[in-house]
Amino acid sequence: MTREGGAEPLSAVLTGVVAAAALAVVGCLLWGLRSLILPASIGGLLAYVCRPIVDRLERYGIQRGLAVGVLLLVLGAVALASLSSIRAVMPSQIEALELRVRVLYSLNHRYQALMGLDPSWTRGNRLYQLLNRDLDPLLDRVSEVLALTGEERAQLAASRDRGAGGGPAPLDRLLAYERVNAQTLEVRARRAGAAVQATGGSPEPGFLRRMAPSAVGVLLSTWMIAPLIFLFLLWDTGNIKRGLLRAVPNRLFEPALAVLADVDQALGDYLRGIARECCALGATVFVLLLLVGVPPQWALAIGTFTGLSNLIPYMGFVAALVSGLAYSLLAKDVNSLIPFVTDENFPIWVVAAVVVAELLKNAVYEPVVLGSAVKLHPLAVVVGALGGATLFGPAGMFLAIPVITVVKVLVASTARHLSVYGLV
Amino acid sequence: MSSTDKLRGLKRLLLRQRSDPGSSDLAARRLRAMYLPLESRGKERNESLAEFLAQVTLFEGLGRGDRLRLARVLHERDFADGEYICKEHAPGAALFILRRGIVEIVSGEGAGEVPLALLEPPASFEEAGALGVGVRRWFSVRARGPVSLLALGRSDLDALIGSFPELANKVLVRMAGMLAVRLQMRIDAEALGSAGASEEVEP
Numbered sequence: 001m002t003r004e005g006g007a008e009p010l011s012a013v014l015t016g017v018v019a020a021a022a023l024a025v026v027g028c029l030l031w032g033l034r035s036l037i038l039p040a041s042i043g044g045l046l047a048y049v050c051r052p053i054v055d056r057l058e059r060y061g062i063q064r065g066l067a068v069g070v071l072l073l074v075l076g077a078v079a080l081a082s083l084s085s086i087r088a089v090m091p092s093q094i095e096a097l098e099l100r101v102r103v104l105y106s107l108n109h110r111y112q113a114l115m116g117l118d119p120s121w122t123r124g125n126r127l128y129q130l131l132n133r134d135l136d137p138l139l140d141r142v143s144e145v146l147a148l149t150g151e152e153r154a155q156l157a158a159s160r161d162r163g164a165g166g167g168p169a170p171l172d173r174l175l176a177y178e179r180v181n182a183q184t185l186e187v188r189a190r191r192a193g194a195a196v197q198a199t200g201g202s203p204e205p206g207f208l209r210r211m212a213p214s215a216v217g218v219l220l221s222t223w224m225i226a227p228l229i230f231l232f233l234l235w236d237t238g239n240i241k242r243g244l245l246r247a248v249p250n251r252l253f254e255p256a257l258a259v260l261a262d263v264d265q266a267l268g269d270y271l272r273g274i275a276r277e278c279c280a281l282g283a284t285v286f287v288l289l290l291l292v293g294v295p296p297q298w299a300l301a302i303g304t305f306t307g308l309s310n311l312i313p314y315m316g317f318v319a320a321l322v323s324g325l326a327y328s329l330l331a332k333d334v335n336s337l338i339p340f341v342t343d344e345n346f347p348i349w350v351v352a353a354v355v356v357a358e359l360l361k362n363a364v365y366e367p368v369v370l371g372s373a374v375k376l377h378p379l380a381v382v383v384g385a386l387g388g389a390t391l392f393g394p395a396g397m398f399l400a401i402p403v404i405t406v407v408k409v410l411v412a413s414t415a416r417h418l419s420v421y422g423l424v
Numbered sequence: 425m426s427s428t429d430k431l432r433g434l435k436r437l438l439l440r441q442r443s444d445p446g447s448s449d450l451a452a453r454r455l456r457a458m459y460l461p462l463e464s465r466g467k468e469r470n471e472s473l474a475e476f477l478a479q480v481t482l483f484e485g486l487g488r489g490d491r492l493r494l495a496r497v498l499h500e501r502d503f504a505d506g507e508y509i510c511k512e513h514a515p516g517a518a519l520f521i522l523r524r525g526i527v528e529i530v531s532g533e534g535a536g537e538v539p540l541a542l543l544e545p546p547a548s549f550e551e552a553g554a555l556g557v558g559v560r561r562w563f564s565v566r567a568r569g570p571v572s573l574l575a576l577g578r579s580d581l582d583a584l585i586g587s588f589p590e591l592a593n594k595v596l597v598r599m600a601g602m603l604a605v606r607l608q609m610r611i612d613a614e615a616l617g618s619a620g621a622s623e624e625v626e627p
Contacts, residue, residue, distance in 0.1 A: 055587035237496045238580075245499055250507060253499075253575070254517040254553075261517075261579030421514045 035222050038395030043229030045402075049271060050075075054234055068234050094159045097152055098174055099330075104146040105177040106329045108184045110347075111139060121187050140188065147185055153178065255417040262413035263406055270405050274311065280365045281357060282307025285320050288353035293336030293346065298327055306357075312398050313385040317358045324350040376404060470495040473574065480521055480546045482598050490591045497580040503567040512564045516553020518575040519599070522546060525571030531563045542568070551599045551606075554581050 030037070050071055057067035091099055111117070115132070116125030124132065148156065157175065233240075241260070248256045286303030290296060302323045310316030328347040341349050376384075384404045388396025418424045473495035477483045483491060498521075503509055509520060509527060522545045529541040529549070540563060543549060552559050556578040585592040 052586065059588055059590075242499055250501060250503060250509070253501060254510065254514070257575075257577040257579060258517045261577065261582070264579055422511075 039223045039226035043226035047233035100146045259413045266409040278307040278310045284357045292349040293334040320354040499575040503571040509565040518577045519554035521548045521574040523572045526568045
């Protein structure tokens with residue numbers, strides 16, 4: 001009796017130590033393989049979403065392998081069509097340079113006007129005094145990305161020459177914009193005490209230009225796992241679930257089945273809910289931007305971008321605001337359905353449209369469309385998203401809410417079923 | 425013989441499941457079912473299970489394709505002698521199909537345990553568990569000797585309803601029929617029990 005009494009606590013301690021060691025190993029593995037988390041999760045989620053389609057095809061008598069092949073063909077065709085339509089609206093290299101010059105000019109011009117800045121960019125109105133410490137660095141960074149290098153400036157000038165039929169360089173408006181941009185950058189750099197001259201007036205290259213080819217290779221090889229996981233999970237006809245349940249002892253079989261059913265239900269509800277919410281938000285942004293005078297193709301692009309960004313908490317609003325404002329800064333000759341929208345107040349109307357869309361999302365879509373699929377406290381969402389971003393970068397931010405939802409259901413369901421089955 | 429013994433005997437008789445009472449090759453089918461190889465996974469596993477499922481009353485009338493689809497979602501479980509497959513008072517989460525060995529259905533625990541029935545392959549039990557009706561069991565099922573079972577979870581049936589509704593519909597109709605028969609037997613047994621008790625009270 002004494003030996004048995006002593007063995008029980010020892011066994012419990014051993015179990016605890018083994019569980020803690022297993023948790024530590026899982027944690028280390030997750031940390032070591034964190035670059036694979038996002039592609040693997042995206043592959044898995046896509047397979048989860050597409051699985052009913054393959055099942056439906058199979059129901060119509062198509063073999064599963066063929067059904068997966070058909071789905072892949074359709075997805076490939078859709079991806080190709082999307083890429084070609086994106087490429088069609090994407091500016092060429094020279095057009096991109098022109099766009100950057102126009103955007104930077106417009107940005108500087110509007111910022112100077114809004115803040116009441118003098119030509120030396122040192123004194124401004126009260127708004128500037130209030131916000132300059134936050135906004136100036138931001139503007140500097142955006143300017144760094146947009147400003148042309150010496151080589152790009154030469155390319156642009158050469159293209160203007162060719163456009164003029166090989167004659168003498170025309171003093172067109174774009175080159176005038178570029179000169180103003182360069183002067184503004186110089187003035188602001190001088191003001192900030194930074195020696196822009198040291199780099200020959202050329203700003204630091206942007207993120208994409210700094211990215212080494214090897215990094216692109218690593219990124220591509222990491223993302224190779226996404227289609228593999230997608231295919232593997234789509235092809236699976238229950239082996240994974242059966243394999244998981246085979247490892248469960250007999251007395252835990254029924255509770256494990258019930259917990260898996262609850263988790264499946266919660267994940268399905270979340271994915272369906274978030275997909276509906278993204279579609280509703282994207283459509284709202286599209287309609288509202290159309291109303292304030294954004295052309296249909298741009299409204300559609302911004303709406304789609306907003307809907308996709310909404311997969312990450314709070315990013316839908318940021319995406320709509322940034323892309324809408326970027327467009328409004330460039331827009332000229334606005335034709336709005338609302339009579340009092342002008343070129344000058346157009347950005348304000350765009351911001352208003354985005355804010356209305358966000359309010360609609362918070363007041364209507366989240367409670368009605370997402371409904372009870374995600375019963376998380378807003379604080380948990382914020383902390384989860386920020387914690388995920390801190391630990392795992394964009395992957396953590398993207399996966400924070402589904403992971404929190406699944407873990408919450410897993411813990412609650414496990415506790416409930418263990419109690420119902422008299423196991424605790 | 426007391427009325428309690430009569431009632432126990434009647435319950436055993438009523439709850440003993442017959443896969444096909446009218447069939448002459450019942451013994452051969454049971455024998456075949458008991459000695460089917462238990463492949464762990466893959467195509468052979470599904471083929472073997474589909475062949476076995478053809479002998480289960482619940483899945484009678486299903487085509488080979490349907491049985492193969494069903495085989496994909498079934499879980500294989502092995503139980504040792506005396507191990508409980510499911511226990512009284514707990515809610516069901518799966519339907520079980522006996523593939524090899526014998527199980528006994530009992531009510532109560534310890535000294536108050538009442539044996540109710542013995543089931544042989546290819547019997548099925550706990551249909552209510554797969555339907556997810558949330559009713560707690562009034563009996564326990566225990567392995568008598570080594571037992572191999574197939575289990576169809578509630579979530580598996582839900583997935584089947586979503587993916588293959590026609591197949592799920594056939595299975596659900598059979599399960600509803602089976603449950604109705606069991607309910608009728610229970611009502612009859614209760615009625616007989618009451619009648620027996622009143623007979624005993626009478627001088």
